[in-house]
Amino acid sequence: MTVKTQILSLAGAALLGAGLVLGSKYLAILKKRKAIRVMITGAAGQIGYALAPQVATGAMFGSDQPIILHLLDVEPAKNALEGLRMELVDGAYPLLQGVFTFTDVAAASKDVDVAVMVGGYPRKAGEERKDVMSKNVSIYKSQASALAENASKDVKVVVVANPANTNALILAENAPSIPRENITCLTRLDHNRALGQISERTTTHVSAVKNVIIWGNHSSTQYPDVNHGSVVGKPIRSVVSDDAWLNGEFITTVQQRGAAIIKARGLSSALSAANAVCNHVRDWVRGTPAGTWVSMGVVSDGSYGVQPGLVYSYPVVCSGGKWRVVQGLPIDDASKERMRTTEAELVEERDLALQCLAEKSGAAQ
Numbered sequence: 186m187t188v189k190t191q192i193l194s195l196a197g198a199a200l201l202g203a204g205l206v207l208g209s210k211y212l213a214i215l216k217k218r219k220a221i222r223v224m225i226t227g228a229a230g231q232i233g234y235a236l237a238p239q240v241a242t243g244a245m246f247g248s249d250q251p252i253i254l255h256l257l258d259v260e261p262a263k264n265a266l267e268g269l270r271m272e273l274v275d276g277a278y279p280l281l282q283g284v285f286t287f288t289d290v291a292a293a294s295k296d297v298d299v300a301v302m303v304g305g306y307p308r309k310a311g312e313e314r315k316d317v318m319s320k321n322v323s324i325y326k327s328q329a330s331a332l333a334e335n336a337s338k339d340v341k342v343v344v345v346a347n348p349a350n351t352n353a354l355i356l357a358e359n360a361p362s363i364p365r366e367n368i369t370c371l372t373r374l375d376h377n378r379a380l381g382q383i384s385e386r387t388t389t390h391v392s393a394v395k396n397v398i399i400w401g402n403h404s405s406t407q408y409p410d411v412n413h414g415s416v417v418g419k420p421i422r423s424v425v426s427d428d429a430w431l432n433g434e435f436i437t438t439v440q441q442r443g444a445a446i447i448k449a450r451g452l453s454s455a456l457s458a459a460n461a462v463c464n465h466v467r468d469w470v471r472g473t474p475a476g477t478w479v480s481m482g483v484v485s486d487g488s489y490g491v492q493p494g495l496v497y498s499y500p501v502v503c504s505g506g507k508w509r510v511v512q513g514l515p516i517d518d519a520s521k522e523r524m525r526t527t528e529a530e531l532v533e534e535r536d537l538a539l540q541c542l543a544e545k546s547g548a549a550q
C-alpha cells in the first residue's frame with residue numbers, strides 16, 4: 186500500500202468512524218426518547234395506506250421521534266391490515282418501534298397519544314359528504330367511549346372520516362372525559378388546497394403563501410377566505426389583483442376539490458389527505474411557525490359568533506401542544522354571510538346526526 190492510499194484509507198476509516206459515531210448517537214437518542222403511540226382507524230383503507238408510511242418516516246413528529254403504530258380496521262379487512270403491517274416491517278423504518286394490528290377499538294386505543302380517526306365509508310361520485318352520515322356517525326358514537334376509557338389521558342384526536350366536523354362533534358359528546366380541546370377534525374386539506382390554488386395563480390412557491398383561512402364545515406359550504414392572507418408578505422388580494430376570481434372560481438374550486446378528485450381518480454383524495462393529517466398533528470404538537478396560522482376544525486367556544494359546541498374550522502395558532510383561535514380579525518359583510526351559511530349547515534348536520542343515532546337506538550330496542 187502506498188503512503189497516499191494509506192492516508193486515503195485512514196481518512197476513509199475516520200469518516201466511517203465519525204459516521205458510525207453520529208449514527209450510533211442518533212440511534213441512542215431514538216432509544217432514549219419515549220415512543221409516541223399513534224392509532225390509525227380505517228388503516229386498511231386508502232388513506233391508511235398513504236398515512237402509515239408518512240408517520241413512520243417522521244412527517245408527523247420529526248425525524249428524531251420514535252413511533253409505535255396501532256392500526257385498526259374491521260374484521261373483514263383483517264388480511265389487508267396484516268399486509269400493511271408486513272409492508273411497514275419491510276420498510277425497515279428507523280423510527281418505527283412497533284406496528285400492531287387490531288379489529289377491536291378498545292384494544293387498539295390502549296395508551297395511544299394520538300388518534301387519527303379515518304375509519305368509515307367514503308362518499309361516491311354524486312354524493313355530498315353528509316350522505317354518508319348515517320353509517321359514519323354511529324361508528325363515532327360507538328368508538329368514543331372506547332377511546333376515552335383506554336387512550337392516554339391527554340390523547341389528541343383528529344377526525345378525518347366524513348362528515349368530519351359532525352363525526353368529531355358526536356365523538357366529543359360521547360367521550361366527555363377527553364378534554365374538548367383535544368378533539369379536532371381535519372380541514373387542513375382544504376387549507377392546503379387554498380394555498381395551492383393561490384400559489385398556482387400567482388406562480389409563487391406555495392411556501393410563500395400564508396394565512397388563508399377555512400371557516401366552517403369540511404363540505405361544499407366551507408368558506409375559503411383570503412382576506413387576511415399574504416403572498417411573499419403582500420396581501421393576496423393585491424398580488425392576485427382579480428377579485429372576481431378570488432370571490433368566485435377560487436372559492437368554488439376549493440369547495441369542490443374533493444369532488445373533482447373523486448371524478449378524476451374514481452376514488453377520494455388519499456395522499457393529500459394523509460399529508461394534511463401529518464401537517465395538522467405536527468403543527469398542533471410542535472407549534473405553528475411564527476407569524477403563521479393554520480385551519481383546524483375545533484369545538485367552538487363562540488368565537489366569531491359561532492354557536493358554542495359546534496365543530497367549526499377556524500384559523501388557529503399552536504404552541505406547547507395547544508391551539509388557540511386567532512381572535513380579532515376584521516370580517517366584512519360578505520364573509521359574515523358565508524360564515525353563517527356554513528355554520529347553518531353544521532347545525533343541520535348535527536340535528537340530522539342526532540336524529541340518525543336516536544332512530545338507530547330506537548330500532549335496536
Ligand SMILES: NC(=O)C1=CN([C@@H]2O[C@H](COP(=O)(O)OP(=O)(O)OC[C@H]3O[C@@H](n4cnc5c(N)ncnc54)[C@H](O)[C@@H]3O)[C@@H](O)[C@H]2O)C=CC1
Nearest residue numbers: 227229230231232258304305306307345346347371374458
Ligand atoms: N377530512 C378530509 O379532509 C378527508 C376525509 N376523507 C374521508 O376519510 C374517510 C376514509 O377515506 P378512505 O381511506 O378513502 O376510505 P376507504 O374506504 O379506503 O377506507 C376506510 C376504511 O375504514 C374502515 N372502517 C369502516 N368502518 C370501520 C370501523 N367501525 N372501525 C375501523 N375501521 C372501519 C373500512 O374497512 C376501510 O378499510 C372517508 O370517510 C372519506 O370521506 C377523505 C379525504 C379527505
Ligand SMILES: O=C([O-])CC(=O)C(=O)O
Nearest residue numbers: 308347442443444453454
Ligand atoms: O370529498 C370527499 O368525499 C373526500 C374529502 O373529504 C375530500 O377530498 O376533501
